[in-house]
Structures are given as structure tokens and as C-alpha cells.
């Protein structure tokens with residue numbers, strides 16, 4: 371479960387703009403703040419400076435940059451939020467059930483048989499004898 375949490379419940383960095391699978395909201399630019407950097411230090415290649423702030427430490431001034439690494443971020447994998455992920459997952463399962471597909475909550479679960487039985491009962495009910 372912890373592995374799945376790490377794999378599916380975290381932000382995803384993408385090289386281009388994408389939309390949330392549920393609400394279609396666009397991914398945001400991946401913008402972050404660097405550590406304090408000295409006058410002779412250079413920013414890593416490929417970062418676009420959004421703004422910077424100079425901070426005086428005694429006799430030297432260090433600079434903190436807010437940068438964009440040209441990547442985009444989606445907060446929860448393919449979704450902008452946990453809420454969107456849950457809405458999408460529930461809609462998807464309901465659609466599968468409506469089409470008579472069986473879904474098991476987990477590989478060893480009995481859920482699929484329950485759904486399957488309900489589906490068969492409905493088929494019998496609608497059958498013209």
C-alpha cells in the first residue's frame with residue numbers, strides 16, 4: 371500500500387502542459403525557490419528566472435531565485451487534486467458496471483462475483499420468456 375501511495379498519490383512532473391483528466395484544468399508551471407547563492411555561483415542551466423531577492427548577510431549579499439525549470443506539474447498524478455482523482459475513479463467504475471463489466475476491488479476480493487451476480491439477475495429480469 372505504501373508503494374502504491376508513493377507511486378500514485380504524488381505530484382508528477384511533465385515536460386509539456388497537460389490537463390487534469392477530470393476537470394480539464396491545465397497543469398501548472400513547476401516553479402520553485404533556490405537556496406541562497408553567492409555572487410560567484412551560477413544557476414544550473416535551463417532555469418528561467420521568475421524573480422530574485424537579495425539578502426544581505428554581514429558583508430556579503432546572497433541571492434535567492436524563484437525559477438521555472440520549463441516543466442509542468444500535476445499535483446496528483448493525472449489529476450490536479452485528490453478530489454478529482456476520486457470523482458474520476460468512481461465515474462469510471464460506475465461506467466464499467468453500467469456496461470456489464472465486472473470489477474474486483476482487489477485481486478483476491480469477492481467483489482467481482484457480487485457484481486457479476488447482480489448483473490445476471492438483471493439480465494434474467496429483462497428477459498422475455
Ligand SMILES: [Zn+2]
Nearest residue numbers: 390393450454
Ligand atoms: Zn482536476
